[in-house]
Amino acid sequence: xxxxxxxxxxxxxxxxxxALLLSVASMPQFMEVGRPLWLALFLTYWxxxxxxxxxxxxxxxxxxxxxxxxxxxxGQNALILTLVTFLVLSLHQRLRMFPMWQQSMVLLVVFGLxxxxxxxxxxxxxxxxxxxxFVLPALVSALLxxxxxxxxxxxxxxxxxx
Amino acid sequence: MRLLVFAVLSAALMVxxxxxxxxxxxxxxxxxxxxxxxxxxxLPLTLWESATEELSSRSDLAAENExxxxxxxxxxxxxxxxxxLTEQNVRLRELLNSSALVDDDVLATELIGIDxxxxxxxxxxxxxAKDGVLLGQPVLDARGLMGQVVEVxxxxxxxxxxxxxTHSIPVQVNRNxxxxxxxxxxxxxxxxxxxxxxxxxxxxxxxxxxxxxGQRFPSGYPVATVTEVIHDSGQPFAIVRATPTxxxxxxxxxxxxxxxxxxxxxxATESAEAQEAAxxxxxEPPAPPAAAQGAAGAGPARVPADQQEPDR
Numbered sequence: 411x412x413x414x415x416x417x418x419x420x421x422x423x424x425x426x427x428x429a430l431l432l433s434v435a436s437m438p439q440f441m442e443v444g445r446p447l448w449l450a451l452f453l454t455y456w457x458x459x460x461x462x463x464x465x466x467x468x469x470x471x472x473x474x475x476x477x478x479x480x481x482x483x484x485g486q487n488a489l490i491l492t493l494v495t496f497l498v499l500s501l502h503q504r505l506r507m508f509p510m511w512q513q514s515m516v517l518l519v520v521f522g523l524x525x526x527x528x529x530x531x532x533x534x535x536x537x538x539x540x541x542x543x544f545v546l547p548a549l550v551s552a553l554l555x556x557x558x559x560x561x562x563x564x565x566x567x568x569x570x571x572x
Numbered sequence: 573m574r575l576l577v578f579a580v581l582s583a584a585l586m587v588x589x590x591x592x593x594x595x596x597x598x599x600x601x602x603x604x605x606x607x608x609x610x611x612x613x614x615l616p617l618t619l620w621e622s623a624t625e626e627l628s629s630r631s632d633l634a635a636e637n638e639x640x641x642x643x644x645x646x647x648x649x650x651x652x653x654x655x656x657l658t659e660q661n662v663r664l665r666e667l668l669n670s671s672a673l674v675d676d677d678v679l680a681t682e683l684i685g686i687d688x689x690x691x692x693x694x695x696x697x698x699x700x701a702k703d704g705v706l707l708g709q710p711v712l713d714a715r716g717l718m719g720q721v722v723e724v725x726x727x728x729x730x731x732x733x734x735x736x737x738t739h740s741i742p743v744q745v746n747r748n749x750x751x752x753x754x755x756x757x758x759x760x761x762x763x764x765x766x767x768x769x770x771x772x773x774x775x776x777x778x779x780x781x782x783x784x785x786g787q788r789f790p791s792g793y794p795v796a797t798v799t800e801v802i803h804d805s806g807q808p809f810a811i812v813r814a815t816p817t818x819x820x821x822x823x824x825x826x827x828x829x830x831x832x833x834x835x836x837x838x839x840a841t842e843s844a845e846a847q848e849a850a851x852x853x854x855x856e857p858p859a860p861p862a863a864a865q866g867a868a869g870a871g872p873a874r875v876p877a878d879q880q881e882p883d884r
């Protein structure tokens with residue numbers, strides 16, 4: 411790969427910091443079940459936009475941070491975010507061509523898979539009730555995707571992050 | 573290929589974290605970042621709350637003041653009785669030569685965050701290892717037991733609430749001493765008693781207090797009130813549901829309890845020895861009044877930790 415000069419990379423890190431913050435910010439009780447997967451959303455955008463800058467290593471590192479914040483087993487979120495990144499990277503050529511709504515549909519499946527893995531890991535470590543509510547965050551995230559994508563793209567192009 | 577490497581790495585980390593305690597120090601150090609992040613995440617809410625408090629009208633404040641005054645009067649009345657009762661209790665226990673009732677030390681703490689996963693009932697509090705918080709320490713609010721500390725970080729710790737599906741607590745019916753185990757259901761308003769015989773003497777409205785049998789929670793703190801007892805002939809045991817007395821999802825301020833680490837036998841021996849020493853001193857004519865007062869007045873005779881360490 412051609413070595414590109416890094417420019418304004420701090421924007422990426424700042425956006426990840428924001429996503430981490432949003433993923434633990436307090437929300438009203440009834441909305442808690444559908445908390446969007448902020449990290450997965452932000453990660454997906456940067457992986458799609460700058461695959462040479464943000465990859466699985468970044469995803470794994472951020473996942474570890476999320477684990478520390480959430481108090482889950484170290485490696486749990488790391489594994490899930492790596493999985494999301496892998497899926498997005500392997501679909502990346504096609505995904506970039508899709509119109510926005512189609513991207514949302516694909517991401518719904520990707521996030522749904524991630525949530526399923528999350529559920530399995532939770533079931534392994536403790537007895538959590540198996541409910542269908544685990545797809546709700548995936549649905550909310552897929553619906554949020556067009557907005558996140560637009561905002562981040564605006565930021566990306568204005569600051570010409572590379 | 574990369575995915576495989578990371579997956580294996582994550583799996584290994586998870587197993588190590590779950591089964592061994594090697595990663596504990598790393599975790600608690602990484603936990604340093606937790607508090608500021610949660611504080612930031614909670615900032616909008618905190619600001620909103622303080623703003624509404626600032627802007628609340630004078631009449632509201634006056635009404636609240638009135639209510640608090642009335643409550644204080646009630647509490648003081650109960651306290652008057654309590655002092656006499658406590659004294660009586662201590663005297664009776666001295667007569668019985670049994671282990672004394674030691675008042676537990678407490679540390680006030682504030683809620684700083686709630687676990688983002690809605691299926692677990694865990695909260696974050698603002699006291700950590702630097703304040704002497706221990707793993708497994710019980711946490712109370714004004715009305716009853718809330719849970720126990722499951723992870724200690726330098727300036728904050730995580731508390732598992734009673735109603736988490738992975739949590740159980742040994743309890744006793746306050747009325748007749750019937751023992752049972754109350755398990756969390758994942759519903760913040762409900763606990764379930766496991767394996768209670770159909771013929772057991774338990775009914776609606778019974779207060780369940782902690783029995784202290786698990787060596788984790790101190791005994792005698794209120795845990796829940798029984799709301800429902802269902803006798804289903806198709807089931808081997810009665811279905812007993814209870815509501816926690818603590819405001820598990822509303823309390824902002826909590827207490828961390830420091831229990832006496834000594835066993836009842838140790839406590840009994842030590843108080844007996846202290847009593848004997850006090851008696852001996854009382855028999856000697858020129859007894860220094862201060863020393864005798866100190867030994868006898870303490871009753872439970874709390875021996876400082878450094879003195880009892882060597883003989884263990």
